[in-house]
Amino acid sequence: MSGILIRGAAALGDHTEDLRVRDGIIVERGRLSVEIGERVVDGDGLIALPGLVDLHTHLREPGGEASETVLTGTRAAAAGGFTAVHAMANTSPVADTAGVVEQVQRLGERHGYATVRPIGAVTVGLAGEHLAEIGAMARSSAQVRVFSDDGQCVHDPLIMRRALEYVATFDGVVAQHAQEPRLTEGAQMNEGVLSGELGLAGWPAVAEEAIIARDALLAQHVGARLHVCHLSTAGSVDVVRWAKARGIAITAEVTPHHLLLTEQLASGYDARFKVNPPLRRDEDVQALRAALADGTIDIVATDHAPHPTEAKECTWAEAAFGMVGLESALSVVQRTMVDTGLLTWTDVARAMSSAPAQIGRVNGYAEPFAIGSPANIVLVDSSTERAWSLDDLRGRSVNSPYLGERLPGRVMHTVHRGVSTVVDGALVDADLVVAGHEEVARG
Numbered sequence: 078m079s080g081i082l083i084r085g086a087a088a089l090g091d092h093t094e095d096l097r098v099r100d101g102i103i104v105e106r107g108r109l110s111v112e113i114g115e116r117v118v119d120g121d122g123l124i125a126l127p128g129l130v131d132l133h134t135h136l137r138e139p140g141g142e143a144s145e146t147v148l149t150g151t152r153a154a155a156a157g158g159f160t161a162v163h164a165m166a167n168t169s170p171v172a173d174t175a176g177v178v179e180q181v182q183r184l185g186e187r188h189g190y191a192t193v194r195p196i197g198a199v200t201v202g203l204a205g206e207h208l209a210e211i212g213a214m215a216r217s218s219a220q221v222r223v224f225s226d227d228g229q230c231v232h233d234p235l236i237m238r239r240a241l242e243y244v245a246t247f248d249g250v251v252a253q254h255a256q257e258p259r260l261t262e263g264a265q266m267n268e269g270v271l272s273g274e275l276g277l278a279g280w281p282a283v284a285e286e287a288i289i290a291r292d293a294l295l296a297q298h299v300g301a302r303l304h305v306c307h308l309s310t311a312g313s314v315d316v317v318r319w320a321k322a323r324g325i326a327i328t329a330e331v332t333p334h335h336l337l338l339t340e341q342l343a344s345g346y347d348a349r350f351k352v353n354p355p356l357r358r359d360e361d362v363q364a365l366r367a368a369l370a371d372g373t374i375d376i377v378a379t380d381h382a383p384h385p386t387e388a389k390e391c392t393w394a395e396a397a398f399g400m401v402g403l404e405s406a407l408s409v410v411q412r413t414m415v416d417t418g419l420l421t422w423t424d425v426a427r428a429m430s431s432a433p434a435q436i437g438r439v440n441g442y443a444e445p446f447a448i449g450s451p452a453n454i455v456l457v458d459s460s461t462e463r464a465w466s467l468d469d470l471r472g473r474s475v476n477s478p479y480l481g482e483r484l485p486g487r488v489m490h491t492v493h494r495g496v497s498t499v500v501d502g503a504l505v506d507a508d509l510v511v512a513g514h515e516e517v518a519r520g
């Protein structure tokens with residue numbers, strides 16, 4: 078028997094209770110006494126949240142192993158309190174066939190740090206010209222439900238229409254990277270006064286907002302679900318709010334970095350702050366926070382985008398777009414949304430666990446700590462604060478915008494399907510995680 082008793086943690090930051098985990102399942106909650114053979118986790122002073130679910134992770138494998146692998150990326154995920162991640166399709170080869178998505182899913186299963194749900198490409202090679210094998214990926218053992226050309230926008234309206242029609246037949250969703258390509262050719266940062274002063278090509282807000290508006294109308298026209306990746310502007314919030322008011326089946330995500338950082342950071346030409354979509358104005362940050370608080374934006378997703386050092390330690394124009402974010406996501410959300418009074422921990426559990434699981438059709442996350450559900454649990458110490466350092470980055474890449482920044486909160490324990498992946502703030506060794514899952518499987 079593999080059992081864990083989590084004692085005295087504040088469930089969803091609210092009432093204190095004990096949770097009993099056995100054979101990978103939450104079997105009991107309330108005031109509980111230790112049973113023989115159980116490992117006790119002291120949750121005193123900690124907040125218990127359901128395991129976090131990321132709808133937007135770049136794991137880079139296959140093909141980008143110098144930046145990240147399924148193993149290193151899921152270790153970073155566990156360190157950040159995630160128990161499930163959706164792996165973006167812009168790998169090499171691209172995840173546009175059943176073979177690639179099954180390979181990625183198998184690697185996640187083998188390592189056991191987090192459940193890996195592959196995202197399938199919308200178009201072959203992300204080239205935007207021909208639909209990928211969407212049906213074959215959906216029917217594969219990976220059971221893909223989310224499709225995205227992320228990194229690229231599905232800009233051809235007819236291709237987008239066909240993709241929406243196709244995924245609607247099996248309850249899938251298209252996750253759009255909303256970036257009108259002609260309006261953003263050569264773009265380097267948010268378009269505005271500052272981009273003019275810095276001499277960097279501007280990235281207008283309308284390039285994002287126009288695609289979201291078009292796709293919302295297409296989704297309505299064909300009766301499909303649309304998910305919008307990484308909203309970054311106040312105008313995008315307005316468009317999503319309008320679409321929801323019309324009853325369109327649209328969901329939207331915001332990244333932690335767009336909830337905290339602004340375009341001002343570009344003025345040092347430090348490429349750690351170069352990201353797609355770009356950091357925007359303070360008014361945009363405030364609008365994104367308000368939209369997450371009022372439910373216009375459904376979820377937080379990391380857009381964890383690892384890059385090797387040489388892709389960032391170069392000129393701004395040459396540098397790659399993207400930031401790592403799995404390890405820091407919950408801390409940034411605590412700082413921007415919880416410590417500001419905009420969200421409760423119950424709201425955080427929805428925005429970072431049950432709602433992304435619902436969009437991605439991941440089972441077992443509908444109700445936090447439900448008896449009989451898979452034991453995916455994270456325990457957080459929200460009372461602590463520290464300067465973010467290289468020790469906090471557990472993936473293969475270190476392109477974090479928060480190094481040296483003080484951030485609140487610390488993930489102390491992560492449990493994935495009944496197996497501890499983080500204990501007392503430290504990652505559990507890979508062989509012990511594998512052995513833990515084998516023990517759970519034996520029952």
Ligand SMILES: [Zn+2]
Pocket residue numbers: 227228229254306307353354
């Ligand atoms: Zn993207």
